[in-house]
Amino acid sequence: MVGAKVLFLFSILSLCFAEIKLVSIEAVDMCSPCVIFADSSLxxxxxxxxxxxxxxxCSQLCGIFGQNLTAQVCNYLCNAVGIASFVKIVKDCQLDPIYFCELLDVCPVVAGGSANITNTYVVPSSATQYSTFNVQVLFQILKETGTGQVSLILTAPNKSVSKQSYLNEGFKPGTYSAKxxxxxxxxxxxxxxxxxxxxxxxxCGATLPNSAILxxxxxxxxVTPKP
Known part of the structure; x- marks a missing residue:
């Protein structure tokens, strides 16, 4: 029942949009919930x-999160590998959420992935403040990939940087888009x-194993000033 609850609640938050290869614990896909957990709690x-x-x-360790959904996810992941292995992975992952979940064997790892961005678009190309700009990227997967991101890193005129990203659990060869x-x-x-x-x-930008910009x-x- 815990696994079903975790899957249902976290499916609302999932940003996966690719055709994905699922990796399961007891038939429940835990990659996206794991990354979301690690991003906020690792x-x-x-x-x-x-x-x-x-x-x-595991219940004692995950008790630091109280009696909430975060604690349930922590317990689920910890019990899958045992307390000793879980603690070692926490220490070894270098606070990287995806690498953490790969070490737990809940997110797929595929070596030798290859991709090629074929087109990028932004509409409109110019607009006043308080406007919405729609960005799209088209890309081909040439060789199957493992867990990763599709990201937009935006640099403003004042040099401030912001980032948006989508988590995916791996792409098979084909053509994809992200918005x-x-x-x-x-x-x-x-x-x-x-x-x-x-x-x-x-x-994107990490230097740990299984990380690469493809x-x-x-x-x-x-952006023009609002009249």
């Missing part, structure tokens, strides 16, 4: 295991915005 878990005597059970929206407001200064689109295994593309748009 730092707290790491700090605890580095600063305290390790508890003798992003940039909703500007008064916090977006007028000027030219430069964006880099990336298709990656692992987290292909990049660029977009540009202009």
């Amino acid at each position: 730092q707290q878990l790491y700090n605890y295991v580095m600063d305290n005597t390790i508890p003798g059970s 992003f929206q940039v909703v500007t407001d008064g916090m977006y200064p007028a000027g030219v915005y430069n964006g880099v689109l990336e298709v990656c295994t692992g987290i 292909s990049t593309g660029n977009i540009k748009f202009t």
